[in-house]
Amino acid sequence: MGTRIHNFNAGPAALPLPVLEQIQEELLDYKGSGMSIMEVSHRSKWFDDVINEAVERTKRLLKLGEDFQVLFIQGGASIQFCMIPMNLALAGRPVDYINTGTWSTKAIKEARIQGKDVRVIASSEDKNFSYIPKGFEVNKDAAYLHFTSNNTIKGTQWSTFPQSGDVPLVSDMSSDIMSRPFDAGPFGLIYAGAQKNIGPAGTALVIIRNDMLERVPEDLPTMLKYTTFAEKNSMFNTPSCFVIYTINLVLKWLEETVGGLENMERINKEKAAMIYDALDRSDFYKGTAEKDSRSLMNVTFRLPNEELEAKFVEEALKEGLGGLKGHRSVGGCRASIYNATGIEALRALVEFMAEFEKKHG
Numbered sequence: 001m002g003t004r005i006h007n008f009n010a011g012p013a014a015l016p017l018p019v020l021e022q023i024q025e026e027l028l029d030y031k032g033s034g035m036s037i038m039e040v041s042h043r044s045k046w047f048d049d050v051i052n053e054a055v056e057r058t059k060r061l062l063k064l065g066e067d068f069q070v071l072f073i074q075g076g077a078s079i080q081f082c083m084i085p086m087n088l089a090l091a092g093r094p095v096d097y098i099n100t101g102t103w104s105t106k107a108i109k110e111a112r113i114q115g116k117d118v119r120v121i122a123s124s125e126d127k128n129f130s131y132i133p134k135g136f137e138v139n140k141d142a143a144y145l146h147f148t149s150n151n152t153i154k155g156t157q158w159s160t161f162p163q164s165g166d167v168p169l170v171s172d173m174s175s176d177i178m179s180r181p182f183d184a185g186p187f188g189l190i191y192a193g194a195q196k197n198i199g200p201a202g203t204a205l206v207i208i209r210n211d212m213l214e215r216v217p218e219d220l221p222t223m224l225k226y227t228t229f230a231e232k233n234s235m236f237n238t239p240s241c242f243v244i245y246t247i248n249l250v251l252k253w254l255e256e257t258v259g260g261l262e263n264m265e266r267i268n269k270e271k272a273a274m275i276y277d278a279l280d281r282s283d284f285y286k287g288t289a290e291k292d293s294r295s296l297m298n299v300t301f302r303l304p305n306e307e308l309e310a311k312f313v314e315e316a317l318k319e320g321l322g323g324l325k326g327h328r329s330v331g332g333c334r335a336s337i338y339n340a341t342g343i344e345a346l347r348a349l350v351e352f353m354a355e356f357e358k359k360h361g
């Protein structure tokens with residue numbers, strides 16, 4: 001095997017090594033079929049078992065009740081920005097949004113394009129999205145409240161979710177789904193592009209509560225209706241077979257190797273503490289998110305100047321630490337430390353940071 005780096009990419013991102021090894025092992029002959037999983041029919045028992053297992057594992061890991069459906073929809077998380085208002089808005093009622101960064105802003109834009117009565121009830125734009133807003137009021141008649149649970153680019157995360165009373169929560173969990181347990185009860189819909197924490201790019205995992213399906217207008221294009229996917233077990237058309245297969249293996253790893261989301265959260269907290277402690281001990285590195293809003297998944301930080309930041313990213317890569325450049329829209333550095341990035345990667349990073357500071361600080 002060639003040398004694998006410590007992967008801090010934001011997305012597509014690291015996958016668990018045992019998952020990649022299993023893919024490699026069964027690539028040429030999937031379960032005696034004489035074909036790879038990419039070559040079998042999506043109508044075959046082989047693939048049927050894969051998608052059903054992925055659905056069941058999602059339900060078990062997130063402790064979803066019978067009133068939830070698990071769907072796989074192509075178009076990434078971004079198609080959800082438009083599908084949500086299209087399917088879930090209600091005539092004569094506003095839709096509430098909280099703006100915590102680039103992805104929330106895009107979700108808001110798509111709802112506005114459709115002419116919905118969008119109310120942005122809270123925003124952290126005043127301080128460059130460096131915090132999670134508190135003390136806002138949800139409109140009691142809102143059709144839903146949309147928020148981004150983890151802000152991949154700005155490095156902030158909701159540690160507890162907004163209280164919305166009877167208004168269903170809708171959340172973009174692209175970059176922290178399956179990183180911690182939570183109560184799905186108040187959620188009407190949860191979505192996540194797979195390529196951050198649960199698989200390769202090409203599909204969004206969508207969890208929808210049955211009462212939301214009753215809202216879907218009849219006159220929408222077939223491929224943009226949640227009911228189309230719910231009625232056909234996500235196989236109205238050909239799904240992203242390979243992506244769903246990989247997601248299922250990642251979920252299996254979470255269940256059987258990690259031992260569930262409580263364990264995953266404990267490990268994720270331990271990992272995040274290692275790098276945040278390093279930032280807090282130093283005057284050289286500065287975290288960009290406010291302390292009470294820090295993300296356990298994407299750690300954003302700055303060095304004294306852009307030149308040093310470029311050098312940091314470059315020298316880190318020479319040491320086998322990849323993907324530490326901040327998003328092009330914000331600059332700086334970012335370490336994405338999703339589920340598949342292990343403690344040993346964090347140890348290597350923290351050690352490198354100390355060395356780099358000694359040399360350049």
Ligand SMILES: *Cc1c(COP(=O)(O)O)cnc(C)c1O
Pocket residue numbers: 011075076077078079103148150151152172173174175193194196
């Ligand atoms: C990456 C990301 C998206 C966009 O996902 P695509 O699958 O590329 O459409 C949306 N929301 C969040 C929070 C993300 O991290």
